[in-house]
Amino acid sequence: MHYTLCDLFSDLTQNAVEAGADFVKVRMEAGASAVSLAIEDNGKGMSPDELARATDPFYTDGVKHPGRKIGLGIPFLIQTAESTGGFWKIESAKAGESDKPGTRVECRFDLTNIDTPPTGDVPGFFRHVLTFDGRYEMEIAYRKEGQGGSGTVEFTVLRSELLEALGLAEEGGFYDANAIVLLGQFIESLMEE
Template identity: 45%
Template structure:
């Protein structure tokens, strides 16, 4: 299977965006050999039983979307993290929101490649639903400079107006790529 950690982050952030949240916060951090992300939303949340179903691989078995590369939700995230020496954590409160995080050892042969981070942020910033999306990014590679930036959907909307038109998309893409390449 060809998929990336960016695909997993996109999928989990999509869940948060579909949960009726006003605010979705995403942190994506790379530090040495570890890739870690956290998605927090103030959407509908899940009861203990709903969360148990959501993490159950037999509930989401890929039948719903047989042609999709990824999109197997939380069970797929869990499986990928566990089989590559990483870990995960999902906490949810009904009516309050959900926080999902996972971490990966990028040196493990079973860990998927990181993928296109700025492209992933662009996709996520376009998710309809949340009033605002806050992204926090950091990257610290051995012997390299530290990269750190934040992007807010509300700031982009303020500057660009309609962020969904083609011109805005191109600008946002360039902007995100410049942030990622700064270091």
């Protein structure tokens, strides 16, 4: 299977959850010729030095994935964006260094560039990031620009609302196969025009 933009977006969103964030905001805008994504988290953040290392393709903290010597998410983001006329930006601050600690990753990809990976499975991406382990709130905002004034899709949904809707507020996560299937169906229904 080829690595899609949605695979990349999942990896970047996983970083936010792994950074200990209890609030992660994911915003995706899909147009006919470009797709953009912004991920904002209130996790542990990175110092300027850590950010410089994270954007170096040969760096990983060596703790999260013992045995793997290079980071995947951020270097792929940079390499993919820079080789396809896309855009990327990462801003980050540690607690105490800013009144709004955490990390913000923004990117945009040109879908008309033949080297841009395919977008991939958007509802699958949303489902995947909602099922990461941990107690965290996540806001997913999606907008797909229709063509010629029709077919626009737009929604904003919270992870806690989805847990509530599926009767899983107590569990606090989508942990069994049945819950994940129901979550997938719920997301598919939100994506309908």
